[in-house]
Amino acid sequence: MGFPMAGHLAGRFETRVWNRTASVSAAHARRYGSRACADLLEAAQAEVIVTCLPTSQEVAEVLGMMEGRLSAGQLVIDCTSGDPQRSQEIASGLAERGVGFVDAPVSGGTAGASSGRLSVMAGGSPEDFGRAVQVLESFAAKIVHVGPVGAGHAVKAVNNMLLAVALWSAGEGLSALAAAGVDLGRALEVINASSGRSNATENLVGQRVLSREFPLTFKLGLLSKDAGIALDLARRQGLASPLFAAADAMLRVAKQQLGPDVDHSAALQVLESWSGITLR
Amino acid sequence: MGFPMAGHLAGRFETRVWNRTASVSAAHARRYGSRACADLLEAAQAEVIVTCLPTSQEVAEVLGMMEGRLSAGQLVIDCTSGDPQRSQEIASGLAERGVGFVDAPVSGGTAGASSGRLSVMAGGSPEDFGRAVQVLESFAAKIVHVGPVGAGHAVKAVNNMLLAVALWSAGEGLSALAAAGVDLGRALEVINASSGRSNATENLVGQRVLSREFPLTFKLGLLSKDAGIALDLARRQGLASPLFAAADAMLRVAKQQLGPDVDHSAALQVLESWSGITLR
Amino acid sequence: MGFPMAGHLAGRFETRVWNRTASVSAAHARRYGSRACADLLEAAQAEVIVTCLPTSQEVAEVLGMMEGRLSAGQLVIDCTSGDPQRSQEIASGLAERGVGFVDAPVSGGTAGASSGRLSVMAGGSPEDFGRAVQVLESFAAKIVHVGPVGAGHAVKAVNNMLLAVALWSAGEGLSALAAAGVDLGRALEVINASSGRSNATENLVGQRVLSREFPLTFKLGLLSKDAGIALDLARRQGLASPLFAAADAMLRVAKQQLGPDVDHSAALQVLESWSGITLR
């Protein structure tokens, strides 16, 4: 995701890039005219630092390594699908140095990242958000300020849990229909013209599952992580969330059975392994 | 639903109407130029009989009362959101008299019924479906033949279960976000531009729940009935459906707490009563 | 189960035995001095007919084959773990011929059957129950009249669902403890001296799971069937039963993954296949 996003940035701003694998930064520099940094300390000198990493754990590590160089007036924009609580801790640490923080996770997948038409749900102070917008506009078609620091990550986690719930429940439904002798392609067609439709039924189940392609664009392990954050968010506030809890458990089963590195749509293969029915 | 649907029928075909409340038939006749039947026996003489009732139980009762008058060559089109197994039993009984049967439940709500742009998921033999299409085109924009008798009801039940799952899980998510201080209108706006969107988030949660209007267009009791049929469908075939099972339980809680006659979107008031958080 | 139960009967009463496999009846006659019947019609002449079959489906079939010979004054005692609704239908049919019916499922396993110390939960009219008690005392240490026809099967289904819930949840708990480095034998020892203990933790998990023996005394498929009856019982009455629903789904997963013929305690192997942790 980060590669094309940083490409759009380089089209508007003087952009330094850093990646754990130096050849990736070099390739980015060649392709988009960005400047590949030798190390994080070089990257740390940018006015605005944009992070896009697997989890908040890596964000904390990377910012920890930069820490000595960060100074008042800089802004960190974290596009990771992170953990609201961790982000609040990170933001507190940065605030002590006068560094701003906006959590700005994105939705739209690799397609949206390439076309520069992602959706962004942002959390932070109005001032920090105001500065971040100009940067985010490089790669986003929709940018919504949803609340204080952590709010962006919270909304992203809930969004991805809703995706997970819709995907898995579509799998349960199609399994039952297949067992009853219903044509799944036609069932999906009419569901997509009806009240049960969702992004999962419209853009995932047919294209990835019924097609048997399961193209890897968003890893199951990451969806499971995000869904877990959504359940944590609810439980930490004392709420009862029985559907979130059931979906979180099912994604854990899928991750345990299939490993974290398959496409998230492959989760439905767990239902197939239970029922012996192939969804096609 | 049936009133405007039969109105569209009357625009294309000579149409007889019957309702348990005679004044309703009379009003229909005045408004659409249909012919109000004095009793079911009069209605039973139609070439094609279209039923649209709360459950398959009422369909069985109404057809039972017509039974003596039905004869070979007639066709019953059942637009009820019915039970696949009951429909197969009803169709078997009709077949003994040479009467065809197509289960043809609709989606699109009262708005779709008024505009004549419903979606229909139909089950039946190819011949019966072929005859039914001409009738269904009066009020439907999309008509899909999904399989043999019962398949239409099966797909409708699954569709409505997916709606229920999406609605309830959206409620869980918005409750967690509200408790975390996130603006729900903005969260919903960005979810609707992201991968977690569904018909429930796009067309129900904002318009009916956050607005606090809960307009009655589709009863909670009927959604709970449909969701139950979807779970029955899966369980009867030996399948494990943990999310369907959890959602079925939650709809039963809602129906027990709120009664069956509120709008289905009011189910989220159960989550509100638990958390003390109003979704607005 | 039925073999030793009928053995105890033969110790007190003149007893005819029938089994789908004739050699089983012959072996019973040799061992216990019962009379092996050549066919069901011969068995049908007994004053009291005791059935003990896998499901109510087989009970209906066997009684259907006997039907022509049954006459007023006879009593059927059904020790099957059956379905309350089917039993009420069966009892209605028998009542038309003046034949009584008591559902009298048993608990205590093969050990209780051998020792003649089973527990019986009986449903039926007070008169029929009164007659049945004398027969049931042959093999039962505890006989409780829980209500009208079907009540015995309802209580048995709930009992077995509670067993299933306790077994599966013990598996979830021990998996978590094993992953945390806790000694499972010691954990089980202290749980069995604490408030979380159950028949499952006291008599199944250590002896069958931690021992890795999984001796076949009660089939997973039958436990899943009983749990399903308990959930049906609750749902048919409109109740919300989220834990029953979740446990029913998990037993279906286990039955799908392991087949119906393993011991019910093997269900925990599903949790092991998910986590990669062996419970020992």
Next chain:
Amino acid sequence: MGFPMAGHLAGRFETRVWNRTASVSAAHARRYGSRACADLLEAAQAEVIVTCLPTSQEVAEVLGMMEGRLSAGQLVIDCTSGDPQRSQEIASGLAERGVGFVDAPVSGGTAGASSGRLSVMAGGSPEDFGRAVQVLESFAAKIVHVGPVGAGHAVKAVNNMLLAVALWSAGEGLSALAAAGVDLGRALEVINASSGRSNATENLVGQRVLSREFPLTFKLGLLSKDAGIALDLARRQGLASPLFAAADAMLRVAKQQLGPDVDHSAALQVLESWSGITLR
């Protein structure tokens, strides 16, 4: 719980007591001959310090206030039903001062505390456990060393989750039986002689729920907290625990609806409020 436990201690050892409410310490001193401490610093001078508090949060606070006075060679025994992770953090802090730590939660309720016949599940090093045993024997009939620091709290959390699962599922079962016209007292009697029995069915449901007494001996809020710790334990290790997840959600519903301060058995009043059926 702590009051009679410290009473047993005072029967064997020179015992100092401290409570947030000074009159409680004074009453203890009068009744058992212990020495009431004016403040925590006085208590901090004991060779062995025994804590029994609502959650690990209070343990961390109390030990934090004592910290300046603690020195090498002392031992902390924490009888709180705590959080394994927090306990490991607390133990690490104490280890830096040479102070040992054993988590030693108890089961047996107020009755077991009074009679000095509690069960203890202990976590800690073999040396620390060895010292702790002599103290724990004052009030415990069974003491099991289940693993390193945190293991005791982990086993206790799982034990209490199993209690919660058994209690709630018994409520679901009895609701279904009551709706079906079964006598609940008799149903419970025979379940308690059958394979579905548990400590909850044997010692809670009849005595507290069917009796309508709900005597306050263990607060719902604390059971919900413990069940949450058990689910956290499983989830932190990546495990899927669908029944734990469903039970955790239901306890949260109960705590939200009834408040944290009622007896844990009152959780079944939630099922009653849904169904309209009183369990008696």
